[in-house]
Amino acid sequence: MKSKVFFVGPDVGGVSTLFDALDTSFIKPKSTICVKLHWGEKGNKYFVSPSFVARIVEKIREKGARAFLTDTTTLYHGQRRNGVDSIILAHEHGFSYETVGAPVVIGDGILGMDTVDYRVNLKHFKSVRLASVLSNADGFVVVSHFKGHVGLGVGGALKNISMGFASRSQKQAMHADVEPRFVSPDRCTGCGVCVRNCPTGSIKIEGGKAKFDYSSCIGCGECIALCPESALRILWETDAEAFQEKVAETASVVYNVIRGRVIFFNFLLSVMPFCDCMPKDGEPIVPDIGILASSDPVALDWASAELVNSGSAGTDRISAANPGIPWWIHIEYAEKLGVGTRDYEIIELEGKIGRGYRLQRDRAWSPRTEIS
Ligand code: SF4
Ligand code: SF4
Structure with missing residues (x-):
């Protein structure tokens, strides 16, 4: 069965339309809902705007639930390496109770030590250590800025739940093959x-x-x-595939924890060649496209990639932005792990996919794709 992916233009009001189109029955009165996002590293200005997040929080609160915003501590130096500095940065970037209507809580604790180990039997991992926030919230809204990524090629919903909910040690385990x-x-x-x-x-x-x-x-x-x-x-020739698979495996464990009580938003705005961890300026890969949402992160990321790569047959803009990275592997592998399907239908709710962006089913840019 095809997964539904909903589309609206790049307006704050469209977020409400998307929210209403999704199955949010898991958001019950008095429940606690985690809004997972990335508030951008210091010096980055391309993260999802607080005004969009504020509308999502408003919709959660309309259902009588309480919301909080979360992200986890990072491996690398920067202002998100410890929880206190990260919360300060979130406030500096406009994510505070006053502006968004929800407090910021660090998902793996102030020192990145509040984590839970999940026993699994996967190709790369026998255990996966994740932020404790996954066990403590009743439901999840995953807000992702869809953009390029130096290691993964592209970062959307799957990357957000994988790296974004991973403990520091799990982040290290995923990156370990990169030299x-x-x-x-x-x-x-x-x-x-x-x-x-x-x-x-x-x-x-x-x-x-x-x-x-x-x-x-x-x-x-x-x-x-x-x-x-x-x-x-x-040295992508030797380690790129393993990295992609590790990210997908971690995403699959996260998804199995929150399956049935999560919705995903991908913002195809300011689609930069680099991720929101990068404190630098640049030019977007494509002009703003709009906002997509789904209950299926595989369908959502695949549809997002197709839209970025559409408009000119055979163009892989994602690979052009970060050459030599087989970005599609983590989405395909997540599908094999049962996280979702790349077979989707896109439903335009408000606004039309425009400016030359038309879905092209030939997928000439993705040689490993099997779906026609
Ligand atoms: S040029 Fe690059 S590799 Fe060399 S010292 Fe500077 S940052 Fe390091
Ligand atoms: S990839 Fe290795 S050497 Fe480079 S900054 Fe990270 S830990 Fe240091």
Whole structure:
């Protein structure tokens, strides 16, 4: 059976329309609903606007439930590495009780230590450690900014529930295969940006060049993302597929915990080539498209990717933004793990998918796709 994916244009009012179209029967009076989002790293300005989140909170409260906003602590240096600084950043970015109508709660605690271990039997993981907030809320609304990602190729609902609900140790386990290597040592100027931003102190400058200690590297990709000379490249040829699969496996465990009491929103606005963890400016891959929502995160991410890649047959704009990353694998693998289906129907509720964005079922940009 096809999954339903609903579409509205990029207006705050459309959020209410989407909310009303979804099955929100799990949001009962006096229940506690977790709104999972990413309020953007310090210096990033492309995250989902608080005005959209405020409307979602309003809809939750209309049903007599209480809402709170959440995200988890990060592996890398930045203002979201501990809970206190992260809450301050959320407020600085406009996410406070006064502006949104819900308090901010850190999903894995102030120090990132409030976690729960789930025993599983998956290809990469026998246990998955997740933020305790998953066990403590009655329902979930997952709000994702759909955009590119340096490691995963694209970040939507699946990435949000995977990395976004993972404990720090689980984040490390997912990243562990990623190793920074030089594209060419000649490009390295020895500027030290990577040294200053490495969360594990795994880099030093020797002979005017960066030198990496792979025994302590957690594969966070921070050095790769921040190198001003683009001197570093991940060895995707050997580890890209495993990383994609690990993200999908973690997402599947999260989804199995919250299945039947979750809805997902993907915002295809300011679709940047990099994720909201990146404190930098850039140009979007495509002009604003609109907002999608579904109860199926696989269908939602696949529809979002198709829309970004539509308009010109055979164009894979997602790969063009982050070359060499087989981004579709984590969505396909999540489908194989039973999280959802890529077979969807899109329902335009308010506004039309416009400006040349038309779904193209040829999927010439995705050679591994099997659905026609
Ligand atoms: S940030 Fe890039 S250029 Fe600067 S020292 Fe590190 S690898 Fe070299
Ligand atoms: S060396 Fe690079 S990838 Fe490894 S932990 Fe440090 S910043 Fe992260």
